[in-house]
Amino acid sequence: MKKFVNKAEDFVPEFMSGVLAANPDLLEGDLEFQMVKRKDRPVDNKVSIVQGSGSGHEPAHVMAVGPGMLDGACQGPVFAAPPVDACYETIKALATPAGVLVLVNNYQGDRMAWDTAVELAQAEDIKVEQFWINDDVAVKDSLYTVGRRGVAGNFFVMKACGAAAEEGKSLEEVMAVAEKVNNNVRTMGVALTSCIPPAKGTPIFEIADDEMEVGVGIHGEPGRERTKITSADEITKTLFDAVADDLPFNDGDRVALMVNGLGGTPPAELYVLYNKAAQLCEERGLTVARNYVGEYCTSLEMAGASITMLKLDDELEAYLAAPAQTATRIF
Amino acid sequence: MKKFVNKAEDFVPEFMSGVLAANPDLLEGDLEFQMVKRKDRPVDNKVSIVQGSGSGHEPAHVMAVGPGMLDGACQGPVFAAPPVDACYETIKALATPAGVLVLVNNYQGDRMAWDTAVELAQAEDIKVEQFWINDDVAVKDSLYTVGRRGVAGNFFVMKACGAAAEEGKSLEEVMAVAEKVNNNVRTMGVALTSCIPPAKGTPIFEIADDEMEVGVGIHGEPGRERTKITSADEITKTLFDAVADDLPFNDGDRVALMVNGLGGTPPAELYVLYNKAAQLCEERGLTVARNYVGEYCTSLEMAGASITMLKLDDELEAYLAAPAQTATRIF
Numbered sequence: 001m002k003k004f005v006n007k008a009e010d011f012v013p014e015f016m017s018g019v020l021a022a023n024p025d026l027l028e029g030d031l032e033f034q035m036v037k038r039k040d041r042p043v044d045n046k047v048s049i050v051q052g053s054g055s056g057h058e059p060a061h062v063m064a065v066g067p068g069m070l071d072g073a074c075q076g077p078v079f080a081a082p083p084v085d086a087c088y089e090t091i092k093a094l095a096t097p098a099g100v101l102v103l104v105n106n107y108q109g110d111r112m113a114w115d116t117a118v119e120l121a122q123a124e125d126i127k128v129e130q131f132w133i134n135d136d137v138a139v140k141d142s143l144y145t146v147g148r149r150g151v152a153g154n155f156f157v158m159k160a161c162g163a164a165a166e167e168g169k170s171l172e173e174v175m176a177v178a179e180k181v182n183n184n185v186r187t188m189g190v191a192l193t194s195c196i197p198p199a200k201g202t203p204i205f206e207i208a209d210d211e212m213e214v215g216v217g218i219h220g221e222p223g224r225e226r227t228k229i230t231s232a233d234e235i236t237k238t239l240f241d242a243v244a245d246d247l248p249f250n251d252g253d254r255v256a257l258m259v260n261g262l263g264g265t266p267p268a269e270l271y272v273l274y275n276k277a278a279q280l281c282e283e284r285g286l287t288v289a290r291n292y293v294g295e296y297c298t299s300l301e302m303a304g305a306s307i308t309m310l311k312l313d314d315e316l317e318a319y320l321a322a323p324a325q326t327a328t329r330i331f
Numbered sequence: 332m333k334k335f336v337n338k339a340e341d342f343v344p345e346f347m348s349g350v351l352a353a354n355p356d357l358l359e360g361d362l363e364f365q366m367v368k369r370k371d372r373p374v375d376n377k378v379s380i381v382q383g384s385g386s387g388h389e390p391a392h393v394m395a396v397g398p399g400m401l402d403g404a405c406q407g408p409v410f411a412a413p414p415v416d417a418c419y420e421t422i423k424a425l426a427t428p429a430g431v432l433v434l435v436n437n438y439q440g441d442r443m444a445w446d447t448a449v450e451l452a453q454a455e456d457i458k459v460e461q462f463w464i465n466d467d468v469a470v471k472d473s474l475y476t477v478g479r480r481g482v483a484g485n486f487f488v489m490k491a492c493g494a495a496a497e498e499g500k501s502l503e504e505v506m507a508v509a510e511k512v513n514n515n516v517r518t519m520g521v522a523l524t525s526c527i528p529p530a531k532g533t534p535i536f537e538i539a540d541d542e543m544e545v546g547v548g549i550h551g552e553p554g555r556e557r558t559k560i561t562s563a564d565e566i567t568k569t570l571f572d573a574v575a576d577d578l579p580f581n582d583g584d585r586v587a588l589m590v591n592g593l594g595g596t597p598p599a600e601l602y603v604l605y606n607k608a609a610q611l612c613e614e615r616g617l618t619v620a621r622n623y624v625g626e627y628c629t630s631l632e633m634a635g636a637s638i639t640m641l642k643l644d645d646e647l648e649a650y651l652a653a654p655a656q657t658a659t660r661i662f
Contacts, residue, residue: 002523002634004563004600011603018602021609022622058598192333232335263597266632267389267659269335271349272342278352291353294661301597303333303632328598328661330625331490
């Protein structure tokens with residue numbers, strides 16, 4: 001296993017401890033519930049934005065906590081939903097009179113955990129609602145999902161809701177923002193390699209040296225097809241067309257374009273994909289108003305990438321441009 | 332080859348085109364010389380900071396161009412020095428009466444190219460000096476280097492010189508900053524896997540499934556030893572002790588601590604390493620005033636990491652905290 005790991009069962013608490021140690025002014029956490037929150041939250045008059053899902057997708061989710069993004073997040077084991085009590089404690093820790101919005105990527109395990117936690121919290125008169133994200137166009141039903149999966153488009157939902165909440169919008173208004181983003185965002189990914197969860201010690205799926213999985217899920221779920229690896233440009237076109245045809249994105253649209261690395265693909269390759277994706281936008285008459293190239297939602301060390309597009313209007317573009325700060329940074 | 336590539340010979344110009352396409356307001360480039368520069372530079376009264384080396388280390392070097400960092404950079408093919416004419420044209424494009432400082436990572440190929448280019452420019456009365464970075468403590472002489480190699484510590488030299496130049500410091504003063512950072516920065520890395528340059532199509536070295544290369548160079552050069560993979564904590568201690576004992580870093584020192592990913596290692600694993608490195612700093616009586624966890628100097632898709640420490644004083648800490656902007660960003 002070519003990984004930096006101590007004991008497999010310590011992997012998640014140890015990386016979370018690292019995130020906390022690196023951000024002592026910004027974040028505080030409760031490792032019992034694998035939860036991280038903004039040190040300066042909750043505050044009464046602001047809706048709290050919360051998320052939580054399996055680990056292995058970093059920077060989602062605990063590394064997306066900070067001003068203008070999430071107020072808090074909890075994580076389960078690698079590729080497994082957080083336990084109900086972690087979800088419940090996270091809601092409780094961020095509860096405010098203005099309310100809590102839980103953004104849930106559409107996977108059965110996550111939905112079950114959050115459904116129960118939200119019910120428990122509501123029974124205690126905590127104001128909390130949830131919203132399900134399902135941006136992955138690859139397949140309708142999947143190994144762990146009924147309906148479409150929630151993947152890297154998640155970033156845009158967090159970012160826009162985070163900005164709307166900072167502006168003082170109500171819970172209903174922030175939910176409307178989540179719905180607007182989710183309705184206008186589409187993603188598809190491709191895997192060149194598999195990946196190895198530390199506790200499993202073996203790859204989550206097998207793939208030949210000359211093969212790729214088109215439309216892969218972020219836990220290695222099967223996508224649309226297994227094919228021979230083609231050129232970067234052909235791969236980009238396959239992903240881009242699937243995304244662009246689905247909404248669809250039409251001549252004259254303004255978009256945010258994301259090329260997301262799945263963990264094992266280095267920056268230069270992501271920019272090769274971006275280069276082609278930007279050309280395809282131009283050919284389709286789309287204006288790229290904002291772009292995002294890097295790691296936003298990974299699958300451990302999987303070599304691969306996804307393309308996400310969000311159709312913008314003035315409101316969404318302003319939310320994306322609003323300031324934000326998280327553990328993930330360069331300088 | 333599990334990579335996003337079109338024709339191998341197009342890899343570098345295509346990723347550079349992607350970087351330019353993603354940053355139209357910030358950057359402009361000349362693909363003939365594989366050069367990228369700030370759109371708003373040069374200006375007469377500011378020292379220009381320039382760098383250039385082989386590709387495959389992104390975000391170094393062209394993705395490190397921007398306000399408060401590099402004014403320009405040129406890149407050679409993957410893991411090969413840029414040609415003399417590219418270096419010469421880059422100096423010329425950024426030349427100002429205040430002068431140009433070329434920051435060269437210590438490799439023979441890079442030094443030869445920049446030596447000649449600087450001589451050519453000086454013969455034309457362009458004010459230009461170069462400074463050699465050699466922060467890698469692993470080995471004294473190496474496959475492509477006499478003396479120590481220049482690796483991820485390079486980031487701190489660029490950042491501090493970039494900030495000093497923005498402040499209006501003279502060429503001599505900015506060179507003194509470069510020297511101060513280089514004298515106080517130390518790095519060592521480890522590789523768990525090899526990597527495949529697109530034009531080569533095969534790994535740059537072979538390594539068994541249970542082995543790691545301790546003290547690896549960023550082009551896969553041999554380090555101190557080839558051993559069995561140990562725990563993340565043991566690996567961190569090996570790298571940390573080599574770095575900390577070398578300067579040495581002593582009780583009471585204030586430091587910047589970087590955990591740099593080599594391209595194929597995902598964020599969570601880097602934070603596992605950071606978690607231990609921060610503990611080791613505490614045990615040694617070092618205060619981590621600033622921390623950096625992410626990809627700063629990669630080796631294509633190599634799984635691995637390096638640890639860099641810079642001993643700070645008030646001047647260097649202020650330079651690191653100064654604002655900067657490059658192609659590499661999250662929001």
